[in-house]
Amino acid sequence: xxxxxxxxxxWLLVRKTYFEKKRLYLLSALxxxxxxxxxxxxxxxxxxxxxxxxxxQAGFYFGGLFITGCLFxxxxxxxxADKSKGIAFITLPASxxxxxxxxxxxxxxVFTVVYTALFYSVNTPALKISNSIRYNVxxxxxxxxxxxxxxxxxxxxxxxxxxxVNVFKYKNDSSYYSDNDxxxxxxxxxxxxxxxMAFLAVQAFYALGSIYxxxxxxxxxxxxxxGLAVVFFFFGQIITSFFPSSYESLNYDLYSLADNTNxxxxxxxxxxxxxxxxxxxxxxYLFFPLFWFIAYIRLKEKQI
Amino acid sequence: MVxxxxxxxxxxxKNVFDNLNLTLQGGHIYGLLGKNGSGKSTLLRSLYGLxxxxxxxxxxxxxxxxxxxxxxxQQVFMVPEExxxxxxxxxxxxxxxxxxYPHFSLSQFQNYLREFEVPSDNSLQQMSYGQKKKVLxxxxxxxxxxxxxxxxxxxxxxxxxxxxxxxxxxxxxxxDKCMIISTHQLKDLENLIDSIVIIxxxxxxxxxxxxxxxxxxxxxxxxxxxxxxxxxxxxxxxTGVAVVYANTxxxxxxxxxxxxxxxxxxxxxVLNNLFNS
Numbered sequence: 113x114x115x116x117x118x119x120x121x122x123w124l125l126v127r128k129t130y131f132e133k134k135r136l137y138l139l140s141a142l143x144x145x146x147x148x149x150x151x152x153x154x155x156x157x158x159x160x161x162x163x164x165x166x167x168x169q170a171g172f173y174f175g176g177l178f179i180t181g182c183l184f185x186x187x188x189x190x191x192x193a194d195k196s197k198g199i200a201f202i203t204l205p206a207s208x209x210x211x212x213x214x215x216x217x218x219x220x221x222v223f224t225v226v227y228t229a230l231f232y233s234v235n236t237p238a239l240k241i242s243n244s245i246r247y248n249v250x251x252x253x254x255x256x257x258x259x260x261x262x263x264x265x266x267x268x269x270x271x272x273x274x275x276x277v278n279v280f281k282y283k284n285d286s287s288y289y290s291d292n293d294x295x296x297x298x299x300x301x302x303x304x305x306x307x308x309m310a311f312l313a314v315q316a317f318y319a320l321g322s323i324y325x326x327x328x329x330x331x332x333x334x335x336x337x338x339g340l341a342v343v344f345f346f347f348g349q350i351i352t353s354f355f356p357s358s359y360e361s362l363n364y365d366l367y368s369l370a371d372n373t374n375x376x377x378x379x380x381x382x383x384x385x386x387x388x389x390x391x392x393x394x395x396x397y398l399f400f401p402l403f404w405f406i407a408y409i410r411l412k413e414k415q416i
Numbered sequence: 417m418v419x420x421x422x423x424x425x426x427x428x429x430k431n432v433f434d435n436l437n438l439t440l441q442g443g444h445i446y447g448l449l450g451k452n453g454s455g456k457s458t459l460l461r462s463l464y465g466l467x468x469x470x471x472x473x474x475x476x477x478x479x480x481x482x483x484x485x486x487x488x489x490q491q492v493f494m495v496p497e498e499x500x501x502x503x504x505x506x507x508x509x510x511x512x513x514x515x516x517y518p519h520f521s522l523s524q525f526q527n528y529l530r531e532f533e534v535p536s537d538n539s540l541q542q543m544s545y546g547q548k549k550k551v552l553x554x555x556x557x558x559x560x561x562x563x564x565x566x567x568x569x570x571x572x573x574x575x576x577x578x579x580x581x582x583x584x585x586x587x588x589x590x591x592d593k594c595m596i597i598s599t600h601q602l603k604d605l606e607n608l609i610d611s612i613v614i615i616x617x618x619x620x621x622x623x624x625x626x627x628x629x630x631x632x633x634x635x636x637x638x639x640x641x642x643x644x645x646x647x648x649x650x651x652x653x654x655t656g657v658a659v660v661y662a663n664t665x666x667x668x669x670x671x672x673x674x675x676x677x678x679x680x681x682x683x684x685x686v687l688n689n690l691f692n693s
Contacts, residue, residue, distance in 0.1 A: 115485040128512040132502040196500035202466060205490035205516045412484070416466045 122210040145230050152238040161249050164242040169277035173231050185219045185318040186330035193326030198416040208412045243273040309396040316403035323410045417442045417594045423472035432458050434618035443591040447609035448598040454615045456598040460565045464494050493556040494565040503541045517559040525558035546572045564595045570604040582608045602673040622680045626671050634663040635672040649679035
């Protein structure tokens with residue numbers, strides 16, 4: 113018997129976790145659905161004629177994903193905050209890696225699939241309603257122009273409905289009408305990829321927080337993130353305070369240093385491409401596995 | 417079965433264990449006794465890998481508990497003082513529990529529930545604390561693990577259930593099984609345990625089986641107070657004076673666990689000399 117990982121034991125653990133927590137999961141899903149419905153109703157009332165484009169839909173999707181995903185991750189190992197539940201969790205005859213991966217399975221895979229399904233189940237009819245309202249307004253306006261201001265009336269003008277967002281592939285709103293995306297649009301097409309990686313990293317951090325902090329882990333983890341951001345900001349401030357006063361950051365990869373004695377003489381420093389590629393790769397792919405790995409170590413060390 | 421050597425455990429700058437050594441064998445039911453805060457629960461949790469010692473070694477069934485390997489965890493079951501059972505139907509609980517404990521016996525489990533008079537068709541949410549505890553004890557016993565740890569198992573059980581508990585437990589002793597019961601309810605352990613382990617001041621103060629204790633000590637209620645002078649321990653009782661003597665005359669008396677505990681706590685050095693002589 114493999115003591116580190118056995119798929120059959122892990123799958124048994126997943127099924128056991130589901131049976132024990134299915135009521136919590138169902139209630140969570142219903143709460144997300146109810147909040148989503150309430151949010152969209154208010155949105156449609158306040159913004160009935162506004163353009164409900166893909167970028168706005170994506171904003172709603174990712175906003176909700178971050179909030180609910182991190183909340184869900186922060187209760188993933190909350191059993192450890194309770195002595196009796198923690199004993200039952202740790203002493204269940206499965207490896208700590210299997211227990212962690214069961215947590216990853218529910219908080220990353222199952223949550224994301226369910227959340228995405230719930231989002232589309234609310235967003236799709238909301239978009240249809242929005243398009244329908246806008247279409248009626250468009251027809252009314254066209255008719256008004258045709259009757260009252262025939263010189264401004266353009267019979268070839270067609271209604272452009274907002275399209276349903278694809279949260280896995282970025283297209284800005286204008287590109288939905290363009291056959292050939294411009295170079296600039298092509299450059300930013302992977303923006304959702306960055307957001308997804310950021311979400312996975314932040315969510316992993318909240319799961320780690322649920323092992324570290326136990327009770328009120330969502331609040332404590334949020335405060336920790338804020339604290340780390342403040343430390344990072346001041347660290348950057350201290351580092352840059354040692355730079356010459358004529359130093360200027362022109363872009364994330366371009367820096368300039370002016371010569372104080374000769375105003376026309378400025379040296380430009382461009383970071384090498386490989387460093388930028390490496391940094392981007394690290395930022396995208398390092399934190400998610402790193403935080404889950406630390407969570408695994410902490411889970412192994414957890415004492416009750 | 418259980419080997420603990422040179423165990424050190426510090427908690428909040430206090431030595432809970434200081435070079436604690438302990439060996440426990442299969443085929444015994446051990447009563448683990450000690451004052452509040454003496455480290456009984458800490459010892460049980462250390463044996464189960466829930467706590468890591470500051471230094472020293474723990475070996476349980478050939479495993480290091482702190483590694484928390486599945487092959488070790490499925491050989492040990494613990495009934496903790498504060499326990500948790502999920503809010504599921506009984507059949508779901510059994511279905512998943514049984515798959516993690518390869519020697520689990522459903523028929524045994526049902527027998528224990530019957531003996532404890534727990535309705536097996538109820539959901540756990542509908543059960544009282546005592547009923548849930550009986551379910552947990554039944555799960556632990558039916559899991560047939562070589563090592564069974566119980567921390568105050570009779571807390572929350574009514575008088576009849578305590579008697580049922582003793583009856584069930586006494587029928588479980590076999591050569592391959594070791595049970596450690598930590599409790600303050602000494603009456604609940606009578607006619608059940610065959611060995612006593614007493615922890616005090618971060619060490620094992622006393623570790624003997626009842627047979628040996630009965631050979632070395634004699635427990636009596638006397639009315640003639642002249643003999644009290646030679647006693648190791650005395651305590652007034654309703655019918656006279658309860659006394660504990662060194663059993664120099666090879667008398668056969670029943671071991672009174674409460675008196676034994678008080679005698680050990682009052683005269684640890686004298687008792688150790690007596691038992692090591």
